[in-house]
Amino acid sequence: MRAPLSWLREYVELPAGETGRDVAAKLIEAGLEVETVDRLGAGLKGPLVVGKVLAIEELAEFKKPIRYCQVDVANSGGEPQNIICGATNFAVGDKVVVALPGAVLPGDFAISARKTYGRVSEGMICSAAELDMGDDHSGIIVLPPEYEPGADAVEVLELLDEVLDIAVTPDRGYCLSMRGIARETAIAYGQQLRDPALLDVPTPNAEGFQVNVADPGGCDRFAARTVTGLRPEAASPLWLQRRLQKSGMRPVSLPVDITNYVMLELGSPLHAYDRERLDGPITVRRATPGERLTTLDGTKRKLDPEDLVIADDSGPIGLAGVMGGINSEVADPEQDPQSGEWRGTTEVVVEAAHFDPVTVARASRRHKISSEASRRFERGVDPEAAAAAAQRAVDLLVLLAGGTAGSGVTHFAKPHGPHTVKIPATHPGRVAGVTYARETVVRRLQQVGCDVYGQDELTVTVPSWRPDLTDPNDLAEEVIRLEGYENLPSTLPRPPAGEGLTERQRLHRRVGRALAGAGYVEALNYPFVGQGSFDQLGLPEDDARRRTVDLVNPLSDEEPSLRTTLLPGLLSALRRNDGRGSQESQGGLALFETGLVFVPTGEETRAGRPGVEARPADEEIASLEAALPRQPRHAAVVLSGPREQPGWWGEGRPANWADAVEAARTVASAAGAELTVRAARYEPWHPGRCAALYVTGEAGGERLVGHAGELHPRVVKALGLPQRSCAMEIDLDAVEKAGGGLVPAPRVSGFPVATRDVALVVDESVPAADVEAALREGAGELLESVRLFDVFTGEQLGGGRKSLAYALRFRAGDRTLTADEASAARDAAVAAAVERTGAVLRGAESPAGS
Structure with a gap:
């Protein structure tokens, strides 16, 4: 809302020396957002006067119209000024604005006498744009005939002023008017408000224009007044035009300018109908299916049954609170070139109403129209100001257009008490x-x-x-x-003692730090998916991940559901970063995300919507929680490109399925859980390079918690990913339960370690995890760790066989192990592996080390 300071002074008695910046500071202290204070005419200097055109000589030897004008400016010498001008919208006898030599116009444009087009031009006849009054370059300013030559045009046009540009928040719709801003200013300065809405309004009677309100819920106030005998040629006076221009609006015609002026003054939007173009009484109703309306912007719109419309017997004539219709608009005045008579609207019906904010807001968004009226209605307009606004418009039409106010007064009001x-x-x-x-x-x-x-x-x-x-x-x-907010004391909140992060929150942070330390970058994605994402991942039709929770009002029709897996968002981020060259600049991509997924169980109930007047009861909260789907927390990674960069230190290595499995081990280690890895087939992973991830469940058995490996080539192609991209996803909540709570800090022993390497030959079908479990069980309590460091297959082993080489680390907590103790533990571990997996010892014992 733009508020000229000169206009504001009409309603509040401000100190004489108070500037716009002073007023802005007061309003900011009161909680309003004053963005700027524009100083109009700040760059204007020198003589700017009213001139009367005495003669015009058309210079026809040039390609464009050039006129050599004699203009009376009532200067001390008594001689008219000779001025070159290219505009053609004025004639002999018209009053114009003249900048004399020595003047400086906005933009530091100095005026001087100079020779141009073969003549000496002694000044300039000004347009609105040249005086910073608007953007109209089409013609110069033609003043009303009552102004005398030589008068100060700066005062005539009110060029010197300050305008406060206020960003009105949605809860302060009353400040979209001079009345509302004046009220806040009066409070800030401790002055009385001269309320422009305090008018004598006639009592409603049966003689008024007939109005039928069929939807009182959408329109609880409707005032209608009639004015006849308007002079079509009547133009808006300069003071009215200037106030509209300073407020950011363009003058159009007198009836339209008056309705806009009253809207800016009182905050109540108005609309003027040409009475001769109305067919029967006015009706306020909802649109019927199939109805159409051509609005004032010339667009033919298909109406929705929820739209509130103003209609007559011919159909809709306006979209209530948003924009009027073109069929009943006030006509622009025209002068008959032969008779000289003016034609135009001579009778108007003024509408001042109050419409439901939600109805107006939805119609405005539905039809993509953001008008000055809709901005005010959807933020809340004073319903009691409708009658006063109509009266104010009638008074101005009578005063400025020579009209006669009709004796009839229509005012519909839905009964309701004060809040x-x-x-x-x-x-x-x-x-x-x-x-x-x-x-x-x-x-x-x-x-x-x-x-x-x-x-x-x-x-x-x-x-x-x-x-x-x-x-x-x-x-x-x-x-x-x-x-005054500035008078409030500054105090720091005191958190209750003994409360910190929960174990769940700590694990979340540990996992993030561990993955970041392993070279992954966190990516936060929207939790929305569509069935198209599941199609790209190649999920079967009966896959449980396709059962989603759908949103009532999704951000995108392509992603109307909540995610059941983290992979679609992460893979989209991988594709986006790869497309922008991140892989070339960074040498590889590795992203991770931890977040909730939403898994419907089918047992959810339908909960009602609690009120906002008080805290919901425990039963209501329980009902809301019962309506929620299961929301486990997952962790996922995606990676592609080089995992290790080549350089002087050696050859690089591309990321593969083992890196995705290692990421799962990193997550499990942060939770203190032991992870078991087995080969599996599961979409969207490659059937030969997919691992199933297990932890020990609460009942002692194994529990599947996720998958890792290389993505299927079809998925890579469908998503446009780099070749051999890999991914891992794991149920973080399940891993947390298997971890058993706090992760103990690592302990540094003062005794040396004894290392033994063993190589065991087993069938290719035997999982390495089974061999490792057997080694752990057989080695006993002296075993500190076991690590698979080599897998070998070849003809010397025979078909269908593989060799697994493990490094076993032994250590005692209270002494240094002897070589015999370490060897005995190694032998016991091998014996257990032979018994449980059919393994055959292949390697030789390595020397003990420390």
Whole structure:
């Protein structure tokens, strides 16, 4: 909202020397967002006067129209000024604005006498754009005939002013008017408000224009007034045009300018209908299926049954609260070239109404129209100001257009009582953390416009222009902001002692740090998916991951559901980064994400929507929780390209399925869980390079918690990923349960380690994890760790056989192991592996080391 300071002074008696920046500072202290203070005419200097065109000589020897004009500016010498001008929208006898030599126009444009087009031009006849009054370069300014030559054009055009540009938040719709801003200014300066809405409004009668409100829920106020005998040639006076221009609006015609002016002044949008173009009474109703309306912007729109429309017997003539229809608009005045008579609208019906904010907001978004009217209605307009706004428009039409106000007055009002809120007098102080006296609370609420009754318990009647004041905290905010936010003490909150991160939160951080330390970069993705994502992953139709929770109002129709897996978002991030050259610049991509997935169980119930007036009851909260799907927390990684860069230190290595498995081991290690890995077939992984991940369950058996490996080539192609991309996804909650709580810190032993290497030959079908488990069980308590460091297959082993080489580390906690003790433990481990897996010892014993 742009508020000229000169206009604001009409409603508030500001100190004489108060500048726009001073007023802006006061309003900012009161909680309004004043973005800028524009100083109009700041670069204007020198003589700028009214001139009368005495003669015009057309210079026809040039390609474009050039006119040599004699203009009377009533200067001291008495001689007219000779001025070259290219505009053609003025004639002899017209009054124009002349910048004389020595003047400086906005933009540091200096005016001097100079020779051009073979003549000497002694000044310039100005357009609106040259005086920074607007963007109109089409012609120069033609003034009304009452101004005398030589008059100061700076005063005539009100070129010197300051304009406050205020960003009005949605809860302060009343500030989209001079009345609302003046009210806040009056409070800030402790002055009385000269309320422009305090007008004498005639009593409604049966003689008014007939209006039928068929939907009182969508329109609870409707005032209609008729004005006849308008002069079509009547133009908006300069003061009216300038106030519209300073407020950011373009003058159009007198009836339209008046409705816009009253909207800016009182905040109540108006609409003027050409009475001769109306067919029967006005009706306010919902649109019927198939109806269409051509709005004032020339667009033919298909109406929705939820749209609230203004209609007559011919059909819709306006989209209520948004934009009028072209069929009933006020006609632009035209002059008959032969008779000289003016033709145009001579009778208008002025509409001032109050429409439901939600209805207007939805219609505005549905039809993609953001008008000045819709901006105000959807933020809340004073319903009690409709009759006053209509009266104000009628008064201006009578005054400026020579019209006659009709005796009929139509005013529909849906009965409703005032909105009251009960609030303890001490409540604002408790909210702010300071002490406010009862008198202070009452005074501030009365300044806002409230009626206040009571002593300790106040009954507050909210003014009609403040629909945002609905509960005690809203009233407390008004008291606090008017008393000054800067007066509130600064205190640090004190968290309760003994409460910190939960174990679940600690694990979340440990996993993130561990994966980041392993070279992965965290990627946060939207939790939305569509069935197309599952198709690209190659999931079967009966896959449980296709059963999703659908959103009522999704951000995108292509992703209407909540995710059941982290992979679609991560793989999209991998593709996006690869497409932008991240792999070439960084040498490889490795991303991870930890987050919730949403798994419907089919046992969810349908919960109602609790109210906002109080905390929901325990039963309501339980019902809401029962309606939620299961939400386990997962961790996932995706990687492609080089895992180890080549350099002087040696050859590089591309990422493969083993790196994805290692990422799972990293997650399990952060949770303190032992991970078992077995070969598997599971989409979207490659059937020969996929590993199933298991942990020990609560009942002692194994529990599947995830998969890792290389993605299927079809999936890589469908998603546009780099070749041989790999991924891992694991159920972090299940891993946390298997970990058993806190992860112990590593212990450094003071005794040396004894290392033994063994190589065991087994059938290719035997999982390495089974061989490792057998070695651990057979080695006993002296075994510190076991690591698979080599897998070998070849003709010397025979078909279907493989050799697994393990490094066994032995250590005692209270002594140095002897070579015999380490060898005995190694032999026991091998014996267990031979018995359980059919392994055959292949290697020789390595020397003990420490």
